Amino acid sequence: AVSRTFSIIKPDATRRNLTGAVTKMLEEAGLRVVASKRLLLTEEQAGGFYEVHKERPFYGELVEFMTSGPVVVQVLEGEDAVKRNRDVMGATNPADADEGTIRKAFAESIEANTVHGSDSDENAATEIAFFFNDDEIVG
Ligand code: CMP
Secondary structure (H helix, E strand, O other), X not given: OXXXXXXXEOHHHHHOOOHXXXXXXXXXXXXXXXXXXXXOOOHHHHHHHOHHHOOOOOHHXXXXXXXXXXXXXXXXXXXXXXXXXHHHHOOOOHHHOOOOOXXXXXXXXXXXXOEXXXXXXXXXXXXXXXXXXXXXXXX
């Protein structure tokens, strides 16, 4: 069924002017950008968004990285959007990412891994609501 997921193009990608290249791969994977904005996250926003990782050793660095430059937050729509997006993103660690995936093509490291994508429909709904009002999403 057609569904939605949430995506972030991370600071390592915006810094290298890859917003279009990443979005093109998302579109070619059958996803449609139905909302998009470029933001410089505050520490509070990045920390809140990644709250589930608060106890992980990489949390502090992750928040620092995610506030180090602009991000582009997007809502993506398509057939099985969460899975479709995760398939085209590739593994979290680019060393494990398959050929043809965004992280294989562009990620610099396990932290600077170019994109975030929701891991479930439930988290997609929460993450979309974290950044977008309903009237900012135009399907
Ligand atoms: P993301 O899918 O956005 O979810 C959590 C993020 O934490 C992940 O992508 C990476 O950017 C980062 N991350 C995950 N594991 C590690 C790790 N072992 N070391 C550093 N950063 C990590």
